Amino acid sequence: MIHPTALIDPSAKIGSNVSIGAYSVIGADVEIGDGTVIGPHVVIEGPTRIGRENRISQFASLGGAPQDKKFTGERTELVIGDRNLIREFVTINRGTGDGGSITSIGNDNWLLAYVHVAHDCHIGNNTVFSNYAALAGHVDIGDHVIMSGFSGVHQFCKVGAHAFIGMGCLVGSDVPPFIMMANEQRGRPRGINSEGLKRRGFDSTRISAIKRAYRTLYMAGLTQADAREQLESQAQDSDDVRSMLEFLDRSERALAR
Structure with missing residues (x-):
């Protein structure tokens, strides 16, 4: 052989x-x-x-x-x-x-x-x-991450579990778990990786909690500190939101916004 x-x-x-x-x-x-x-x-x-x-x-x-x-x-x-x-x-x-x-x-x-x-x-x-x-x-890459063709991650960045990095997307900040990054040169969050989560057996309750956390972090117009405070409350009913908070605690770079 x-x-x-x-x-x-x-x-x-x-x-x-x-x-x-x-x-x-x-x-x-x-x-x-x-x-x-x-x-x-x-x-x-x-x-x-x-x-x-x-x-x-x-x-x-x-x-x-x-x-x-x-x-x-x-x-x-x-x-x-x-x-x-x-x-x-x-x-x-x-x-x-x-x-x-x-x-x-x-x-x-x-x-x-x-x-x-x-x-x-x-x-x-x-x-x-x-x-x-x-x-x-x-660079640290979590479990179940998908990196699309021609994508890249800058040095010292972290990408959380179940994130999806779109084609041609260049990541220069930390990407929390479950987030989907746009396929543009300077990557930006564009929702959560819903389809990937469904394929891995996440039920509607878990996905809804992750979507709510995404809206809190990215769409509510809050500072990161204020968003984190709200996520603390949401995490009491969701281990997935808790994993997002734990990622924020480990992050040493700017968060993808």
């Missing part, structure tokens, strides 16, 4: 039932979990840890050094979970010493062709990154 032209460093740890295609290069200090399939012409540099049953397509480049002038060669890592789909020409860089030293990808994510994930990013589970989506350094 390992093509004879593949180059594998003696220190690499390869699990059972791993397939590695022609001319792929697996570097030192790389671990690949059971059942993972690696296509031809893939380059994986270490230190990198890859979990079980991932599918990595041809020409992907994983675990490369961060594109950061402050990086001086210190030991940093890329950690990828289980059952991820990583398509052609995806690039994912390791972390930096100043940024926590780790870039991490969770489980069950789809990273489609030409996606770029920069150093010190952290991606949750069940996300979809469409073609040419890109993250600058130090």
Whole structure:
């Protein structure tokens, strides 16, 4: 299951039932979990840890050094979970010493062709990154986020769970959970991701509570402090609104408005 032209460093740890295609290069200090399939012409540099049953397509480049002038060669890592789909020409860089030293990808994510994930990013589970989506350094992406084609997120921004970033949208602020950002160059909130929530089993009561919270935060003409006070009251009856409040507490940048 390992093509004879593949180059594998003696220190690499390869699990059972791993397939590695022609001319792929697996570097030192790389671990690949059971059942993972690696296509031809893939380059994986270490230190990198890859979990079980991932599918990595041809020409992907994983675990490369961060594109950061402050990086001086210190030991940093890329950690990828289980059952991820990583398509052609995806690039994912390791972390930096100043940024926590780790870039991490969770489980069950789809990273489609030409996606770029920069150093010190952290991606949750069940996300979809469409073609040419890109993250600058130090970006946090929550579970079930969808990044549409040609979208991008500025460094140090956070995108909350279940958010939807529209095609071509450039995000320069923190995006709370459930929010849908417009497909325009300077992204702006345009409602909640109702369709995505329905597909994931959110009932009408939960969606109504999230819509009410959105109107409070974005449509009532309130300051963020006053909106937060009202959200505190709404959160007593909704765990989803509570998760929005918790996101606001963690936010260190301006909120998308």
